[in-house]
Amino acid sequence: MADRDVLGFVDEQLQQLHDANLYNDIRVLDGEQGAWVVIDGEKKLNLCSNNYLGLAGDDDLKEAAIAAIRKFGVGPGAVRTIAGTMSIHGQLEEELARFKGREASVVVQSGFNANLTVIPLLVTKGDIIYSDSLNHASIIDGCRLSRAQIRVYPHLDMQTLEQLMKEDVDHDGNKLVVTDGVFSMDGDLANLPAVADLAEQYGCISMVDDAHGEGVLGSHGAGIVNHFALGERINVEMGTLSKAMGCVGGFVAGDARLIEYIKQRGRPFLFSSSLTPPEAGANLASIRKLAASDELVEQLWDNARYFQGAMREIGFDTGHTETPITPVMIGDAGVSAEFSRRLFDRNIFAQSIGFPTVPAGMARIRVMLSAVHSREDLDYALETFGDIGKEMDLI
Ligand SMILES: Cc1ncc(COP(=O)(O)O)c(C=O)c1O
Numbered sequence: 001m002a003d004r005d006v007l008g009f010v011d012e013q014l015q016q017l018h019d020a021n022l023y024n025d026i027r028v029l030d031g032e033q034g035a036w037v038v039i040d041g042e043k044k045l046n047l048c049s050n051n052y053l054g055l056a057g058d059d060d061l062k063e064a065a066i067a068a069i070r071k072f073g074v075g076p077g078a079v080r081t082i083a084g085t086m087s088i089h090g091q092l093e094e095e096l097a098r099f100k101g102r103e104a105s106v107v108v109q110s111g112f113n114a115n116l117t118v119i120p121l122l123v124t125k126g127d128i129i130y131s132d133s134l135n136h137a138s139i140i141d142g143c144r145l146s147r148a149q150i151r152v153y154p155h156l157d158m159q160t161l162e163q164l165m166k167e168d169v170d171h172d173g174n175k176l177v178v179t180d181g182v183f184s185m186d187g188d189l190a191n192l193p194a195v196a197d198l199a200e201q202y203g204c205i206s207m208v209d210d211a212h213g214e215g216v217l218g219s220h221g222a223g224i225v226n227h228f229a230l231g232e233r234i235n236v237e238m239g240t241l242s243k244a245m246g247c248v249g250g251f252v253a254g255d256a257r258l259i260e261y262i263k264q265r266g267r268p269f270l271f272s273s274s275l276t277p278p279e280a281g282a283n284l285a286s287i288r289k290l291a292a293s294d295e296l297v298e299q300l301w302d303n304a305r306y307f308q309g310a311m312r313e314i315g316f317d318t319g320h321t322e323t324p325i326t327p328v329m330i331g332d333a334g335v336s337a338e339f340s341r342r343l344f345d346r347n348i349f350a351q352s353i354g355f356p357t358v359p360a361g362m363a364r365i366r367v368m369l370s371a372v373h374s375r376e377d378l379d380y381a382l383e384t385f386g387d388i389g390k391e392m393d394l395i
Pocket of ligand 1 (some may be wrong): 110111112113136139182183209211212240242243249250
């Protein structure tokens with residue numbers, strides 16, 4: 001018995017991933033994020049980062065991070081409620097709330113943690129959650145942690161959502177409807193005005209995960225609530241600082257009393273150390289940059305329109321995207337992985353995405369466009385996608 005390999009199951013699991021072409025070959029970047037990155041000593045056109053506005057390598061953000069290190073050091077030293085709250089955290093939360101047009105905000109270590117922080121504070125055992133079937137993993141995990149009943153409605157299906165809400169009309173406890181704003185694997189948008197209407201009609205708290213909306217949608221990239229001019233009609237906005245904002249961190253924005261409550265009871269806020277000073281400093285710089293100019297946001301959309309229009313002309317299926325997220329639908333995970341490998345051989349870094357990140361049989365190359373891509377970069381990508389698509393009989 002003592003010789004039993006208790007971790008033997010891991011070998012089987014890994015083998016299954018290899019057999020199903022779902023094993024992630026993790027690429028290592030040797031340098032900063034940009035339109036081009038260095039991998040294995042070679043320059044590759046970067047088509048798969050969430051660095052929408054190019055801020056991950058921005059000089060002003062770097063300077064702000066260095067200045068924050070000089071003043072505050074590199075580590076926060078503690079969780080926020082003990083000794084880990086520095087003035088730079090307060091400043092970031094204040095400016096972030098203003099940027100989002102909300103009363104207050106609170107930052108945590110990541111977007112994932114922001115969902116784990118807020119959802120279990122809104123609903124608990126005996127309560128009900130309505131969740132879109134394509135919601136992000138961090139929403140799903142936040143919902144599971146809450147122990148509330150989870151009622152999943154088919155993607156974007158507002159009729160079914162209303163039907164479910166009607167069935168629960170006599171329910172006494174809290175009810176929450178939660179959705180991604182921009183769906184990260186398809187680039188389509190939630191019907192947020194309808195979500196707000198239904199939430200108001202049926203007495204539900206409404207919440208949006210705006211991870212892919214910040215820096216992309218709305219005036220100066222303020223996000224999806226701003227894009228649909230919904231003001232305070234969505235009760236809770238959760239977001240990330242790791243994508244368009246160029247750094248790392250997550251936040252919740254909304255009513256001041258909700259934010260106060262999170263600071264008292266949000267578990268990742270209470271039990272995990274705060275954002276580091278350089279992260280807080282860089283995030284502040286990115287919010288200020290966006291508030292001052294929407295030039296980068298415009299550039300991002302120009303690139304998205306150009307690339308997506310040309311891809312469709314070439315004959316690729318780019319799904320239902322309404323944003324710079326560009327799914328190039330392939331279907332079979334093996335074919336999609338092979339497409340990605342051929343791109344890589346021709347110096348294009350664009351990862352294949354398969355199950356469980358997307359449904360089985362709907363593998364795709366997800367192209368992430370950025371404001372820092374030049375027209376030349378995009379033309380090179382279009383030509384190469386076209387060549388490989390023909391080689392593989394996909395177009
Ligand atoms: C919709 C959505 N929510 C939350 C997250 C998590 O954000 P972070 O990377 O800051 O943890 C992501 C990132 O992948 C996301 O796409």
